[in-house]
Amino acid sequence: MTFYSLPFLCFLAVTIFVYFLAPKRFRWIVLLTASYVFYFLNSKWLIIVLFAQTAVTYAAGLLIRRVQDRGKLYLSEHKEELSKEERKAVKGRTRRSAKHILLIGAALNLGILLLLKYSNFFIDNANRVLSFSGIRLPSTCFLLPLGISFYTLQALSYLIDIYREKLEPDRNLGKFMLFLSFFPQIVQGPIPRHAQLAAQLYAGHSFDLKRLERGAQLILWGWIKKLIIAEYLALPVARIFSDYQAYPGSAVFLGAAFYGLQVYADFSGGMDMARGVSEIFGIGLQQNFRQPYFSVSVEDFWRRWHITLGEWMRDYVFYPLSLSGAFTALGRKARKWLGNSAGKRLPSFLSMFLVYFLVGFWHGPEWKYIAYGIWNGIFIASSILLTDVYGRMRGALRIRGDSLPWHIFQILRTFFLITLGRFFSRADSFPIAIRMMGRMASGLFDFRWINRAGLEDLGLNLRSWACLLVFLAIAFAVDLLHERNTAIREEISKKPIVIRWAIYYAAILAIMIFGVYGPEYDPAAFIYEQF
Amino acid sequence: MTEQIMKILADIRPDVDFEHETALIDDAVLDSFDLITIIGEFNEAFGIEIDVEDIEPANFNSAAAMEELIRRLVNEDD
Secondary structure, eight states: OOTTSHHHHHHHHHHHHHHHHSOGGGHHHHHHHHHHHHHHHHHGGGHHHHHHHHHHHHHHHHHHHHHHHHHHHHHHHTTTTOOHHHHHHHHHHHHHHHHHHHHHHHHHHHHHHIIIIIHHHHHHHHHHHGGGGTOOOOOOOOOOOTTHHHHHHHHHHHHHHHHTTSSOOOSOHHHHHHHHHOHHHHTTOOOOOHHHHHHHHHSOOOOOHHHHHHHHHHHHHHHIIIIIIIHHHHHHHHHHHHSGGGSOHHHHHHHHHHHHHHHHHHHHHHHHHHHHHHHHTTOOOOOOOSOGGGOSSHHHHHHHSSHHHHHHHIIIIIHHHHTSHHHHHHHHHHHHHHOHHHHHHHHHHHHHHHHHHHHHHHHOSSHHHHHHHHHHHHHHHHHHHTHHHHHHHHHHTTOOTTOHHHHHHHHHHHHHHHHHHHHHHHSSSHHHHHHHHHHHHHTTTOOTTOSHHHHHTTTOOHHHHHHHHHHHHHHHHHHHHHHTTOOHHHHHHHSOHHHHHHHHHHHHHHHHHHOOOSTTOOOOOOGGGGO | OHHHHHHHHHHHOTTSOTTTOSOTTTTTSSOHHHHHHHHHHHHHHHTOOOOGGGOOHHHHSSHHHHHHHHHHHHHHHO
């Protein structure tokens, strides 16, 4: 039951109806029931895995807090008797006990994720290494529970925040079950923090017609992005990636660029739907995208793309690693042989490199995804290490950092680098991605294929190409307005009712006429749903 | 201490008005790399250990907030 199917619309309508009909204090139970029904309809008995991870995380959260509270109680009861060293020792013991529980909770969550999602990756690679010995490990055959990569990170952040004493654990198992399973976000995020989302989920919100309208606006825009832009782009992308040797370099580059746009339309469209559905219930999900194609560097791109994953990695991998004793000591040593400036940045450089390795691996159990992460990591980490060099180069070339041509150059450069990275994530394998890059380089400026026959050969007729270009232009205009801080939905809501409804009808008609859907068409799942 | 803090901050980000900025993190004036560099410098200059738990907007939104954090950690060590 996907977000853009008729059964989902019926399910949503029933949930909205029951939610606002139920007494306020029971409304979270309606959301919990809907979320577990939605999960069961999508993943059947794999719902047990979700529940098991929920139960483990819930128990671990309570245990961590109990250990911390006991330590504090002991210290306050024995304040007078204990010396400074003894107080420190008690604090240390408490911290260690809490850490052990955190590690067990995290290991169980990550263990399930690794077993179900990554076991074959490790087995296949072990078999390659062991091939000379004749030993062959059998492959596993696990089904992947819906959203496991997303809700596992959510569960880990919950436990770490409790351990860091930034969060009170949930006492009510039912409420915590809702936090990990909320149906609009379980498919592909965003990856919320408990402090940001939980209270909103547990409160009973009143019905608000304006919110319903605003939520519906987002859902409609999400459908347009998914059912028109992403689905149209999918056809030339599939043609080019499945038979790249038949196309000149510029078409191969276009395939990667289109794939980037396809993922953007698909993923951000899904996010719009998730945020729109949540808004109807009075729940605000975090933005996951902020006009990524206006980024001026690869680093900037990752601050605007899949924001909640980036923030998760920053708070739970980058900061702890950069500040760890080992990395700090390394930074000190590195100053001697790299110089003061670069040496200081080395811990950040290494941490960032590891973060992007993990970002790549998180996307899927294949080397090509690791290469995708490392590709991005190289540009970001090198920009940390070479900040001074870049600054001096700009100075020598007398380039003004705030000039418009430089800004546009930076956007185009970032687009090119990000697009090259797409070869890794979309090609069938790492070696094919490299070969595609070679093919691209051999004829990047060969545009002779751009004619009617050449374009139609990519799977879209001229009418479809025109339609795609119009909707890409609309999407670009929307992002441009957002980039200039225009609140488009508020502007639409302020318009007279006739104009407002004309826009909504136009959007609905566009989806009905141009959208790729219907019983004869089997739309692909969201790209990120598979991660 | 105030002067030393301002000098460290100005060395790392000379383009930022640390005297008046009060939303360095909330408005994304400082990014995560700046923050790690600043923390490293503070740790070294004041002999403290700013932990990952201390990385909160409230502690780094302004130079004054950073000073308060440093003073708290210095006193904790005493």
